Amino acid sequence: MSELHSAHADLPxxxxxxxxxxxxxxxxxxxxxDQGMAAGPNLDLGPADEYTTARPDDPGRYLIAVTGRVPxxxxxxxxxxxxxxxxxxxxxxxxxxxxxxxxxxxxxxxWTARCQRLxx
Numbered sequence: 001m002s003e004l005h006s007a008h009a010d011l012p013x014x015x016x017x018x019x020x021x022x023x024x025x026x027x028x029x030x031x032x033x034d035q036g037m038a039a040g041p042n043l044d045l046g047p048a049d050e051y052t053t054a055r056p057d058d059p060g061r062y063l064i065a066v067t068g069r070v071p072x073x074x075x076x077x078x079x080x081x082x083x084x085x086x087x088x089x090x091x092x093x094x095x096x097x098x099x100x101x102x103x104x105x106x107x108x109x110x111w112t113a114r115c116q117r118l119x120x
Contacts, residue, residue: 014032014033014116015030015031015033015087015114015115015117016030016031016112016114016115017029017030017031017078017082017087017089017112017113017115018031018110018111018112019045019073019074019103019110019111019112020107020111021071021109021110022042024048024049025044025046025047026044026045026047026048026071026073026074026077026078027043027044027045028042028043028045028078028081029042043081043085045074045077045078045081046074048071048109049071050071050072051069051070051071051072052069052072053068053070054068054069054070055067058100059097059098059099059100059101060098060099060100060103060111061100061105062098062104063104063105064105064106064107066105070108070109071109073100073103073105073111075100075101075103078103078111082115083118086117086118087115087117087118088115088116088117088118089101089102089103089113089114089115090102090113090114090115090116092114093113093114099113102114
């Protein structure tokens with residue numbers, strides 16, 4: 001993983017990534033502090049064709065009580081695309097054991113992660 005920019009050390013995240021399923025594909029947007037797109041809208045992460053059985057006590061699912069069949073978050077692909085856009089999942093979020101390596105499920109097909117800029 002790339003290093004987060006030192007100017008962001010110990011500050012709350014200003015950006016967040018949102019990954020959701022749209023028409024059978026995982027799509028990611030990076031949202032900036034002004035609620036606008038920070039890294040090109042609708043970054044395609046590929047098909048949402050892998051499923052798992054969710055349980056409310058799974059990592060990242062503490063905000064909603066989702067159960068049953070849900071698409072599997074393509075976390076590795078999402079983080080590669082984030083890095084290509086010069087963002088990384090915030091360290092504090094990544095270290096929070098309630099999250100799934102910094103990602104939180106907020107709906108059946110939507111995950112979010114707090115992000116920070118990476119060192120150039």
